[in-house]
Amino acid sequence: MTSITDDTSLPDAPAPTQGSPLATAHTQLASAVEILGYDAGQHQMLATPRREIHVAVPLRRDSGETVLFHGFRVQHNISRGPGKGGLRYAPGVDIDEVRALAMWMTWKCGIVDLPYGGAKGGVAIDPRDYSTAELERVTRRYTSEIMPMIGPDTDIMAPDMGTDEQTMAWVMDTYSVNRGYTIPAVVTGKPLAVGGSRGRGTATSAGIVHVTAAALEEAGVPLTDVTVAVQGFGKVGSHAAAIFAARGARVVAVSDQYGGLRNDAGIDVDRLFAHVGATGSVVGFDGADALSNNDLMGLEVDVLVPAAVEGVLDEDSAARVRARWVVEGANGPTTTGGDAVLARNGVTVVPDVLANAGGVVVSYFEWVQANQTYWWSEEEIADRLEQRMKSAFADVSALARRESISLRDAALVIGIKRTAEAHTTRGLYP
C-alpha cells in the first residue's frame, strides 16, 4: 500500500511527529491553503498558535502524597473573537495534541460562523485514577495557573474528553472567586444551576445526527433505513447512539475503551445507559454480544461514528471500513493516510470540524444567554442548533460539489477563509 506522509514542511516550525494529530492538522491546513491559493506567509500565520501556556499542576493526593501534572492551554487564533474550546483530561495529553485540537476549534467555529477563535486546554492525567476531591483540586490549581489566559471575553472553556459539567463549575467558581464576583460566561457546558444552557449536554451528539441525516438525504436514504456503529460511549458517543435510536436508525454496535457490543437487531440504548451507570462500562451488557473495538471499525454498517480518540482510522483500519458514511464525532479520528484510503474506497467522510460542531454551537448559545442573563427554552435551542448544523452542512456540501473536493477540504476552506478574512480585514496584510 502506498504510504501517505503528512506535510510538516512549514518554515520555522519544528516538524510534528508523523501520524500525530498535529501532523494531521497541518496536512489538512496545507491542502486547504493550496485550494485557496494563499501564500507562505498567510499559511504560516494560519498554522501558528497566537498564545500558549504550559503550567505545572501539583496535587496533594488524598493519601498525603504529592504528584505533579503538566497542563496546557493554547489559543490557536483569536481574530474572530475570544478563543473557544474544551478542556481535556487524558494521560496522553501533550502540547502538540492541544495545538492540533485548538487549530481544529478555529476552523470549526469558522465553519458554523461563530464569533470565536479556537483554543483548547489539557492536563496529562487519567481522571479514572483520582477521587472527585482530587480532581477538584487539580481543576482549581490548573485554573489558577492559566488565569491570565482565560476570561469571558478572551478564552472560554468547555468540557472535552475526561471532563464534564462539574469540572466546568469548578473552573467557573475558581475564576469568579479570584475576580470577586460571579462570572458564568467564563465557561460553557456548566450545570444549569450555575448558568448552564439547556441542551448543551446532548448538543454535540444532536449535531452529529443532524449532519448524518443531511448527508443521507443527499443520497436519498432515510435515517430510519440505516444501521449505525458508534465507537466511544462517553458524553458524545452515548447520546449520539441514543439520538440515532430515537430517530429510528438501528444502532447495532457501540464500544468504550474496555471493549464493544454488537446486536444486529438493534441495541436497547436506554437499557445500556442503565448498565453503564451501574458498572462504568458497556462491557458485560446482557442485550448484545461482545465485540472488539477493532472489529467495530470493520462492521458492515451504513454509518460509522468514531466518537472516542484521535487517529483510530489509519491506513490499515480505514482499509477495513465497510460503512458507506463515516461521521466523525471525535476530533481527528482519521489520519491523513486513513483519509486517502477512505476516499479511494468511496466512503463519504463527514469531517469532525463540521460533524461535531453542535457542541460549540450550543456553547455559544450558553455564552450569549449568560451575557444577557436571559435563558432560552429547550425547543428554541434545539431549533437553532438544527438550523445552524443543516445550513453549515448545506454550505460545505455545495462547495464540495462545485469544486469537486472532499467534504473535509470544503469544510476547511470555509473555516480557514473566514479566519483569513478576519486577518486581512483587521489589517494584518495591508
Ligand SMILES: NC(=O)C1=CN([C@@H]2O[C@H](COP(=O)(O)OP(=O)(O)OC[C@H]3O[C@@H](n4cnc5c(N)ncnc54)[C@H](OP(=O)(O)O)[C@@H]3O)[C@@H](O)[C@H]2O)C=CC1
Ligand atoms: N464533549 C464535547 O462536547 C465534544 C467532544 N468532542 C470530541 O469527541 C470525542 C469524545 O469526547 P467525549 O465524549 O466528550 O469524551 P468522554 O471522556 O466523555 O468519552 C470518551 C469515550 O471514549 C472512550 N475511549 C477512550 N479511549 C478509547 C479507545 N482507545 N477506544 C475506544 N474508546 C475509547 C471512553 O471509554 P471509557 O468510557 O471506557 O473511558 C469513553 O467512552 C473526543 O475526541 C472529543 O474531543 C468533539 C466536540 C465536542
Ligand SMILES: O=C(O)CCC(=O)C(=O)O
Ligand atoms: O463547546 C465548546 O466550546 C468546545 C467543545 C470542544 O472542545 C470541541 O468542539 O472540540
